[in-house]
Amino acid sequence: MDIFIENLTKEYENKRVLDIDTLNINQGRIIGIVGSNGAGKSTLIKILGGLEQPDSGSISYNGEKDFDKIYRDITIVFQQPYLLVSNVYNNIAYPLKVRKYKNSDIKNRVNTIMKDMGIDYLAKQKARTLSGGERQKVALARAIIFNPSLLLLDEPTANIDPDSMNTMEDTIKKFNKTNGSTIIIVTHNPEQAKRLCDEIIVMDKGKIKRKITNADFNQYNFRESI
Amino acid sequence: MAEIFKEAIKLLATFDKEIYEIVFLSMIVSFSSTFISTIIAVPLGILLGNIEFPFKRVVVRILYTTMSLPPVIVGLVVFLILSRKGPLGYLDLNFTPSAMIIAQTILIIPIIMGIVYNRTKEDGRNIHNIGKTLGASYFQRGILTIKELRIPIFIAIVSGYGRAVSEVGAIMIVGGNIKGHTRVMTTSIAMLKNMGNYSMAIAIGIVLLTISFIVNGILYHFQGE
Ligand SMILES: Nc1ncnc2c1ncn2[C@@H]1O[C@H](COP(=O)(O)OP(=O)(O)O)[C@@H](O)[C@H]1O
Numbered sequence: 001m002d003i004f005i006e007n008l009t010k011e012y013e014n015k016r017v018l019d020i021d022t023l024n025i026n027q028g029r030i031i032g033i034v035g036s037n038g039a040g041k042s043t044l045i046k047i048l049g050g051l052e053q054p055d056s057g058s059i060s061y062n063g064e065k066d067f068d069k070i071y072r073d074i075t076i077v078f079q080q081p082y083l084l085v086s087n088v089y090n091n092i093a094y095p096l097k098v099r100k101y102k103n104s105d106i107k108n109r110v111n112t113i114m115k116d117m118g119i120d121y122l123a124k125q126k127a128r129t130l131s132g133g134e135r136q137k138v139a140l141a142r143a144i145i146f147n148p149s150l151l152l153l154d155e156p157t158a159n160i161d162p163d164s165m166n167t168m169e170d171t172i173k174k175f176n177k178t179n180g181s182t183i184i185i186v187t188h189n190p191e192q193a194k195r196l197c198d199e200i201i202v203m204d205k206g207k208i209k210r211k212i213t214n215a216d217f218n219q220y221n222f223r224e225s226i
Numbered sequence: 227m228a229e230i231f232k233e234a235i236k237l238l239a240t241f242d243k244e245i246y247e248i249v250f251l252s253m254i255v256s257f258s259s260t261f262i263s264t265i266i267a268v269p270l271g272i273l274l275g276n277i278e279f280p281f282k283r284v285v286v287r288i289l290y291t292t293m294s295l296p297p298v299i300v301g302l303v304v305f306l307i308l309s310r311k312g313p314l315g316y317l318d319l320n321f322t323p324s325a326m327i328i329a330q331t332i333l334i335i336p337i338i339m340g341i342v343y344n345r346t347k348e349d350g351r352n353i354h355n356i357g358k359t360l361g362a363s364y365f366q367r368g369i370l371t372i373k374e375l376r377i378p379i380f381i382a383i384v385s386g387y388g389r390a391v392s393e394v395g396a397i398m399i400v401g402g403n404i405k406g407h408t409r410v411m412t413t414s415i416a417m418l419k420n421m422g423n424y425s426m427a428i429a430i431g432i433v434l435l436t437i438s439f440i441v442n443g444i445l446y447h448f449q450g451e
């Protein structure tokens with residue numbers, strides 16, 4: 001999915017928390033967003049995913065006009081994902097159920113993705129009883145199961161164990177390769193940004209302060225901006 | 227004292243017809259009012275938890291206040307509305323089980339609605355958001371909300387039932403405790419005590435206590451989830 005943002009602003013209680021002139025993100029790219037707390041990263045993610053409305057400006061998704069259709073093709077994984085009061089299998093199956101997939105298809109897809117991510121042993125476990133790393137993996141599996149064209153990740157690997165983080169990163173990269181989906185990931189981890197992203201956007205006080213392409217990653221001092 | 231208890235157990239064990247009629251009517255009246263309240267209060271509680279509108283805080287304050295309405299006041303108001311000269315007097319419902327159901331319904335709608343609202347307020351937005359990001363339609367998100375909140379909704383309903391079945395003031399006023407017609411567990415205990423018929427009062431009391439234990443057992447079991 002190609003995304004084109006123009007003159008996007010958002011205020012909370014008369015405080016401008018987002019103010020983006022233009023931002024172009026091309027289909028199939030993995031974009032990192034970094035920046036200090038309160039920079040507006042999560043707000044941008046929520047607006048992109050249709051959970052919040054901007055006060056002004058526009059976002060074009062492939063030039064598509066039917067926003068209901070667009071939002072059904074986008075998904076978000078949050079730092080604290082809400083998992084359904086059910087088992088892991090049903091959580092991952094949910095996006096396919098609402099899309100009225102056949103039960104046999106659902107079973108195949110869910111089982112495949114659980115195996116790929118090494119979480120098949122959790123299938124029957126109540127989602128609310130999972131550890132932090134397991135929760136994130138389930139949330140990611142649930143997000144990509146329906147092959148969204150735009151995957152938005154808001155600090156999905158903050159505070160989880162290294163093994164889970166590796167699995168998450170591998171899954172994200174593989175999903176990007178096989179589906180050509182656009183991915184935007186907010187992270188506080190510069191190493192992670194370097195490992196995953198084609199380009200990094202540095203945000204500060206609601207604005208885009210800098211864009212860095214993969215080739216220049218090593219010259220840039222991320223510590224300053226995170 | 228021991229004699230009275232023995233007598234009470236005997237009444238229960240021999241399936242004394244009058245006692246079981248009273249218990250049966252109690253159950254019917256309270257189930258009906260809980261059922262009607264559930265249909266009204268669960269959607270309203272979810273709605274209130276999910277939408278913003280002017281003076282919402284006032285509405286919430288009123289809701290919380292009405293969760294502990296004094297039953298005798300509710301009984302009195304319902305009685306006056308249903309009395310011959312009242313606005314709904316033509317229905318001629320006073321001193322019928324219907325009037326008791328109406329009074330109980332008014333008492334427990336706020337209880338069910340309040341509990342449902344409280345939980346929806348906390349999780350409703352998260353549920354709605356996750357539904358949307360995973361592709362659920364507006365209708366599917368409504369279903370998802372009810373499904374996700376099924377345990378608090380169940381707790382709310384059981385609490386409402388517990389309140390209905392143990393309440394005495396309102397149904398005494400609108401029902402009148404007429405033998406074989408509007409006499410329920412709580413009103414007959416009150417009456418039997420006045421008459422000095424302790425064994426029967428205790429027999430019914432045991433049934434009522436058992437129901438309370440079951441209700442609280444259910445609440446305790448699910449509260450931890
Ligand atoms: N619902 C809200 N109401 C009021 N202020 C908010 C709300 N959401 C975010 N903010 C404020 O907007 C600013 C940006 O927040 P956010 O996008 O979450 O930042 P980040 O994710 O970069 O840490 C912060 O100052 C935050 O306090």
Ligand SMILES: [Mg+2]
Pocket residue numbers: 041042043154
């Ligand atoms: Mg954030």
